[in-house]
Amino acid sequence: MKKRARDLGIPFEGICGRYNAITDVKGVEVGVCTVIKGEPELLTPVDSDFARTGVTAILPRGKKRSAVFAGRHDLNGNGELTGSHWIDDSGFLHGPVMITNTNSVGIVRDTTAKWMIQNKFFYPTYKDGKEIERLGYFYPTVGETYDGVLNNITGFNVKEEHVLEALETAKSGPVPEGNVGGGTGMRCHMFKGGTGTSSRVLLPEDGGYTVGVLVQANHGTREKFEIAGIPFGKEVKNAEPIINTYDTNPGDGSIIVVVATDAPVLPWQLKKICRRVTIGIGRLGGGYENGSGDIFIAFSTANEDAFSYTSSKVELLSDEKLNPIYKATAEAVEESIVNAMVAAEDMVGRDRNFVPAIPHSEIVRILKKYGRYTEYGKK
Numbered sequence: 001m002k003k004r005a006r007d008l009g010i011p012f013e014g015i016c017g018r019y020n021a022i023t024d025v026k027g028v029e030v031g032v033c034t035v036i037k038g039e040p041e042l043l044t045p046v047d048s049d050f051a052r053t054g055v056t057a058i059l060p061r062g063k064k065r066s067a068v069f070a071g072r073h074d075l076n077g078n079g080e081l082t083g084s085h086w087i088d089d090s091g092f093l094h095g096p097v098m099i100t101n102t103n104s105v106g107i108v109r110d111t112t113a114k115w116m117i118q119n120k121f122f123y124p125t126y127k128d129g130k131e132i133e134r135l136g137y138f139y140p141t142v143g144e145t146y147d148g149v150l151n152n153i154t155g156f157n158v159k160e161e162h163v164l165e166a167l168e169t170a171k172s173g174p175v176p177e178g179n180v181g182g183g184t185g186m187r188c189h190m191f192k193g194g195t196g197t198s199s200r201v202l203l204p205e206d207g208g209y210t211v212g213v214l215v216q217a218n219h220g221t222r223e224k225f226e227i228a229g230i231p232f233g234k235e236v237k238n239a240e241p242i243i244n245t246y247d248t249n250p251g252d253g254s255i256i257v258v259v260a261t262d263a264p265v266l267p268w269q270l271k272k273i274c275r276r277v278t279i280g281i282g283r284l285g286g287g288y289e290n291g292s293g294d295i296f297i298a299f300s301t302a303n304e305d306a307f308s309y310t311s312s313k314v315e316l317l318s319d320e321k322l323n324p325i326y327k328a329t330a331e332a333v334e335e336s337i338v339n340a341m342v343a344a345e346d347m348v349g350r351d352r353n354f355v356p357a358i359p360h361s362e363i364v365r366i367l368k369k370y371g372r373y374t375e376y377g378k379k
Contacts, residue, residue, distance in 0.1 A: 002178060004342055008364055011373075015201050020198050020339075021174060023197075023212065025260040029062045031167060031181075035051045035162055035184065037049050040350065049155055049157055051158075053147055053151040053153070056100070057163075057170050060260065061304075063167075066095075067093065070092060070093035071299075072084055073295075075281070078254065079293015079294070080293065081256070081297065082139065082141060082143075083141040092267075093299050095121050099143045099182040102146045103153045103156055109140045112167070116138050145256060146253050149243065149355070150353060151184070177195050188219060193219075193344060199332055207263060209325065211260070211261045211329055212332065213329065215255060215258075216256045218253040218254050219251065221250045222250075226285045235369075251292060253292055254294060255337075258298075258299075259277065259298035259299075259333075264300065264314070264315040264316060269319065280329070281337070345357050
């Protein structure tokens with residue numbers, strides 16, 4: 001197992017679940033497919049099969065037909081989340097949430113639609129006990145962040161089989177982090193970034209609900225990067241990137257955040273929960289850049305029978321009880337981003353561009369310098 005942020009003594013608030021992952025929300029499954037092909041060369045042809053990319057799949061109720069209440073929010077809209085208009089209009093998410101790179105949204109969307117049909121994610125019409133019609137269209141939900149500094153994004157190297165692998169291998173339990181899935185070629189605060197996750201379990205008096213988060217982190221500047229109020233970006237030594245050719249503007253690149261909860265909350269409340277994602281990003285010094293697509297989606301696994309073509313009854317948690325969920329969301333987002341960075345490894349990508357992982361030894365040194373190192377097992 002890779003080290004995670006708490007293993008290095010980074011202080012966080014809140015109580016995490018068993019796996020400290022989005023899969024602590026019962027029923028949620030996560031799968032990844034990591035696509036690594038070719039050896040770095042100084043000038044990578046635009047159509048080469050060199051790849052440092054992948055696909056991540058988040059299944060709200062596993063591999064079965066389901067519809068969950070959902071809401072979303074954009075901190076900055078320089079990015080893509082397909083199917084978002086239907087989520088805004090209906091309040092429902094009908095299948096997986098997929099994450100990949102900017103140029104692979106199309107293949108991931110189309111393959112996911114085929115997979116949903118093959119796995120009967122449609123809602124059939126019956127007559128005399130026999131199925132007579134299938135709902136044959138979908139609005140699959142696919143988010144993206146830009147990995148074109150390390151990945152040959154113009155090579156379109158995510159294929160149908162990669163999407164299917166992410167979907168079919170999705171499972172509960174521990175979630176891979178760092179240079180995996182859609183996060184394979186991503187950067188965060190000018191260190192190596194990628195896929196990260198965390199969770200929070202509310203106290204019994206607050207309902208005992210679970211909030212889980214998964215991020216694909218590819219955002220932020222080195223200058224503004226902080227952990228626990230410490231200016232890490234300015235303190236870290238011996239971890240400089242080497243960019244030989246094209247680079248984005250500092251901080252551009254995007255972050256996709258997926259929030260899951262088992263609390264019985266409805267779409268407008270999920271949208272408000274999504275707004276609290278910005279607090280977690282901001283605590284680390286992110287969220288300032290116009291060229292970043294900072295897009296968030298939240299869903300609830302409660303109210304399992306909410307979707308109906310006629311009517312249904314649902315349970316609703318009062319808005320007055322949402323404060324602990326808001327706090328848990330911000331905390332889990334913050335830790336998910338740091339987990340992505342801690343789990344990431346140095347990467348040499350296209351054009352021999354090099355992005356270092358944040359050195360673990362530097363994290364420990366800086367925490368101790370500022371008196372913030374935490375030994376969780378001795379608390």
